[in-house]
Amino acid sequence: MAPRVLISDKLSDAAVQIFKDRGIDVDFQPDLGKDKDKLLEVIGQYDGLAIRSATKVTEKIIAAADNLKVIGRAGIGVDNVDIPEASRKGIIVMNTPFGNMITTAEHAIAMMFAVARQIPEASASTHAGKWEKSKFMGVELTGKTLGVIGAGNIGGIVCTRGVGLRMKVVAYDPFLSDDRAAELGVEKVELEDLLKRADFITLHVPLTDQTKNILSKENIAKTKKGVRIINCARGGLVDEAALAEALKDGHVAGAAFDVFAEEPAKENPLFNLPNVVCTPHLGAATSEAQENVALQVAEQMSDYLLTGAVQNALNMPSVTAEEAKVMGPWIKLAGHLGNFIGQMTDEPIKAINILFDGQASEMNLSALTSSVVSGIMKVTNPDVNMVSAPVIAKERGVRISTTKQDQSGAFEGYIKVTVVTTQRERSIGGTVFSDGKPRFIQIKGINLDAEVGRHMIYTTNTDLPGIIGTLGTTLGSNGVNIANFTLGRSAEKGEAIALLYVDDVVPAKAVEELKATGKFQQVRPLVFDV
Numbered sequence: 196m197a198p199r200v201l202i203s204d205k206l207s208d209a210a211v212q213i214f215k216d217r218g219i220d221v222d223f224q225p226d227l228g229k230d231k232d233k234l235l236e237v238i239g240q241y242d243g244l245a246i247r248s249a250t251k252v253t254e255k256i257i258a259a260a261d262n263l264k265v266i267g268r269a270g271i272g273v274d275n276v277d278i279p280e281a282s283r284k285g286i287i288v289m290n291t292p293f294g295n296m297i298t299t300a301e302h303a304i305a306m307m308f309a310v311a312r313q314i315p316e317a318s319a320s321t322h323a324g325k326w327e328k329s330k331f332m333g334v335e336l337t338g339k340t341l342g343v344i345g346a347g348n349i350g351g352i353v354c355t356r357g358v359g360l361r362m363k364v365v366a367y368d369p370f371l372s373d374d375r376a377a378e379l380g381v382e383k384v385e386l387e388d389l390l391k392r393a394d395f396i397t398l399h400v401p402l403t404d405q406t407k408n409i410l411s412k413e414n415i416a417k418t419k420k421g422v423r424i425i426n427c428a429r430g431g432l433v434d435e436a437a438l439a440e441a442l443k444d445g446h447v448a449g450a451a452f453d454v455f456a457e458e459p460a461k462e463n464p465l466f467n468l469p470n471v472v473c474t475p476h477l478g479a480a481t482s483e484a485q486e487n488v489a490l491q492v493a494e495q496m497s498d499y500l501l502t503g504a505v506q507n508a509l510n511m512p513s514v515t516a517e518e519a520k521v522m523g524p525w526i527k528l529a530g531h532l533g534n535f536i537g538q539m540t541d542e543p544i545k546a547i548n549i550l551f552d553g554q555a556s557e558m559n560l561s562a563l564t565s566s567v568v569s570g571i572m573k574v575t576n577p578d579v580n581m582v583s584a585p586v587i588a589k590e591r592g593v594r595i596s597t598t599k600q601d602q603s604g605a606f607e608g609y610i611k612v613t614v615v616t617t618q619r620e621r622s623i624g625g626t627v628f629s630d631g632k633p634r635f636i637q638i639k640g641i642n643l644d645a646e647v648g649r650h651m652i653y654t655t656n657t658d659l660p661g662i663i664g665t666l667g668t669t670l671g672s673n674g675v676n677i678a679n680f681t682l683g684r685s686a687e688k689g690e691a692i693a694l695l696y697v698d699d700v701v702p703a704k705a706v707e708e709l710k711a712t713g714k715f716q717q718v719r720p721l722v723f724d725v
């Protein structure tokens with residue numbers, strides 16, 4: 196059956212067409228996102244949900260989204276999506292980080308001009324036939340200091356536009372490197388410094404716990420008298436009530452806001468104050484940007500639903516189509532290695548250490564790591580996937596560490612997974628051969644060469660004659676057909692291991708009888724998702 200996608204916000208028709216062309220069953224209901232109850236009622240039917248900022252994907256919605264695999268945000272900000280909950284449920288959240296950045300940066304610049312020259316008020320007055328030429332005295336931008344809070348994709352463009360306008364641009368962004376600042380032509384400063392020096396302040400940070408209220412009452416008080424503040428990022432970044440006061444008492448000369456703490460904003464402390472320019476969250480509202488984000492989100496969601504390729508996900512490492520081709524067998528191997536150890540482990544896991552060697556160490560390690568962890572956790576929780584497994588492991592206090600090396604001689608590369616439990620350590624190594632098939636190559640430090648089969652039995656024993664015979668007769672008498680087997684031994688330790696490939700689920704009675712022979716330290720039936 197074709198995957199089903201719901202579009203619950205106003206997306207360009209381009210998205211609908213892409214979904215259709217890709218063979219996805221698409222439901223275009225652009226106003227549904229505003230109706231929480233209706234969304235809650237229908238969300239369980241869909242594999243994908245495409246949104247903008249109006250749909251709020253809350254914990255409650257996610258709890259009801261039993262088939263949902265991907266949430267696609269046609270735009271940048273994902274503060275309307277409960278990402279931790281989505282991750283816990285194994286739902287990928289992706290956005291389109293570049294499609295509307297120029298448009299939004301341009302809106303911020305337009306808002307800066309508008310507030311510098313009071314264009315909206317002057318326009319309204321002129322339309323009213325007043326010709327108030329002396330009322331609308333503005334300020335020049337050239338030579339003024341522009342303070343940019345958040346110099347990422349949008350903030351970075353605003354910086355360069357500011358420089359182009361011959362402004363002195365100062366930027367506060369803890370993640371802005373010196374090289375990038377030099378490239379943008381801006382001075383990197385601390386927030387306090389920016390607040391003191393800027394004639395115009397523009398915000399371009401996401402709304403997070405750290406950035407919420409970044410322009411608080413206290414910080415607004417630290418700004419230069421006569422400052423003008425522009426917010427085209429998110430409501431909630433600025434204390435609107437405190438700003439309204441500062442505008443009234445003349446400390447702040449003007450404000451230009453596209454976003455508000457509560458949207459749609461029907462009432463707001465900033466409304467109807469002189470020299471406050473407001474737009475209804477129009478930052479991304481150009482035909483170019485809307486076409487970009489709609490196309491991109493539809494392609495990305497279709498790719499994920501149809502091929503598993505991951506792009507621009509916020510809770511899962513990206514795997515490009517190219518990478519997916521090369522990495523596919525390695526991701527499978529990583530999952531099988533994790534799954535082997537998961538099935539072998541009865542005690543609580545304290546740590547997972549993963550060694551990537553050679554070819555494997557040059558791949559997307561986050562994706563491989565997620566696959567290992569997912570393989571391990573699937574044993575006790577079949578619903579986990581590569582998105583949710585690392586989150587759940589972290590919540591359970593499991594330490595995950597990875598190491599890269601390039602030392603393998605016999606193989607182009609391999610992955611070794613070691614799990615530390617409350618009682619012991621267990622390791623398994625594997626590789627992918629040129630036939631693209633994942634292989635187990637080392638268990639308990641003993642070398643072997645074992646393909647992965649659906650039903651297997653793993654045994655360990657002291658290396659003595661007669662073991663194969665015991666396995667054959669005991670399994671045979673229980674109706675278990677051995678299709679193949681692989682052996683490994685350590686002459687030093689006098690230990691041997693066997694991996695048997697069988698046709699079906701191994702009956703518990705066969706396992707008990709094998710254990711009762713007293714010849715095996717370990718008899719473990721295993722099932723792999725192959």
Ligand SMILES: NC(=O)C1=CN([C@@H]2O[C@H](COP(=O)(O)OP(=O)(O)OC[C@H]3O[C@@H](n4cnc5c(N)ncnc54)[C@H](O)[C@@H]3O)[C@@H](O)[C@H]2O)C=CC1
Pocket residue numbers: 270271272273292295296299344345346347348349350351367368369370371399400401402405406427428429453454476477478479480
């Ligand atoms: N008005 C509108 O229609 C639109 C609004 N936006 C908003 O703009 C925001 C920024 O978008 P992009 O530039 O694309 O994101 P981005 O992720 O490229 O840049 C954000 C920057 O903020 C910085 N940052 C994070 N925490 C910070 C902190 N505590 N203090 C200072 N800097 C901090 C980051 O280091 C990063 O460089 C989005 O999250 C979204 O909320 C985006 C598109 C349209």
Ligand SMILES: O=C(O)C(=O)COP(=O)(O)O
Pocket residue numbers: 247248249269270271272273295476478479480
């Ligand atoms: O992309 C963003 O973050 C935006 O804020 C744009 O929001 P919108 O898609 O216009 O509701």
